Amino acid sequence: MADMPALLATWEQKFRPHPDGAELPAHHDHCLGCGPDNPHGHRLQARRQGDGVAASHAFDERHVGAPGIVHGGAVATVIDDLYGFLLYLVGTPAVTRQLTVDYLAPALIGATYHLEASVTGREGRKLFVAATLTAPDGRSVATSTAVFVTVGVDHFGRRGVPSLDA
Numbered sequence: 001m002a003d004m005p006a007l008l009a010t011w012e013q014k015f016r017p018h019p020d021g022a023e024l025p026a027h028h029d030h031c032l033g034c035g036p037d038n039p040h041g042h043r044l045q046a047r048r049q050g051d052g053v054a055a056s057h058a059f060d061e062r063h064v065g066a067p068g069i070v071h072g073g074a075v076a077t078v079i080d081d082l083y084g085f086l087l088y089l090v091g092t093p094a095v096t097r098q099l100t101v102d103y104l105a106p107a108l109i110g111a112t113y114h115l116e117a118s119v120t121g122r123e124g125r126k127l128f129v130a131a132t133l134t135a136p137d138g139r140s141v142a143t144s145t146a147v148f149v150t151v152g153v154d155h156f157g158r159r160g161v162p163s164l165d166a
């Protein structure tokens with residue numbers, strides 16, 4: 001399991017300014033959404049796009065629900081993780097408090113989708129965010145909104161899991 005203080009240090013480094021278009025670093029190596037070392041993960045690669053973030057992403061057979069169709073939870077995972085990249089631009093850690101997804105059309109295994117996310121508002125500790133997932137032909141496949149709540153980095157180090165709390 002990850003060394004928590006080292007992980008926290010890398011996380012703080014991720015809040016540096018990222019130039020427009022730059023690929024953004026994974027949240028951590030084993031992150032389900034974007035970690036390169038998670039064998040079950042999506043390995044999402046996101047980039048800054050103006051004041052928001054964007055990604056191109058293809059789901060694979062590990063993420064199937066109905067035959068040929070991406071599991072709705074997998075779609076939600078990728079969208080939730082994309083929101084996580086917005087935090088680098090906002091400059092503070094935050095966690096998902098509420099996530100909604102409207103599934104407008106089936107997402108298909110193997111097709112490459114375009115995702116975008118942006119911050120739509122901020123009120124105290126709450127960040128309001130929105131995302132879209134668009135098919136290669138331009139059709140809107142899913143839209144989402146979420147409420148993130150800002151937390152201190154200590155939030156990630158007190159879960160009662162010995163290997164994390166050490």
Ligand SMILES: CCCCCCCCCCCCCC(=O)SCCNC(=O)CCNC(=O)[C@H](O)C(C)(C)COP(=O)(O)OP(=O)(O)OC[C@H]1O[C@@H](n2cnc3c(N)ncnc32)[C@H](O)[C@@H]1OP(=O)(O)O
Pocket residue numbers: 007008009011027028033080081083084085094095096097098124125126147149151156
């Ligand atoms: C080393 C570190 C590396 C780690 C990297 C990780 C990267 C992660 C990458 C990303 C991965 C992907 C991301 C992930 O997977 S994040 C993981 C999934 N999410 C979580 O685990 C979060 C679990 N929840 C909590 O820990 C607590 O509930 C938190 C800390 C969030 C808040 O608990 P707390 O007890 O403090 O607050 P509260 O519950 O009273 O509410 C707070 C505020 O929110 C308002 N509110 C609530 N609902 C709604 C709503 N629907 N519409 C509008 N507003 C709403 C509410 O009224 C209140 O407002 P206000 O009264 O303050 O004004």
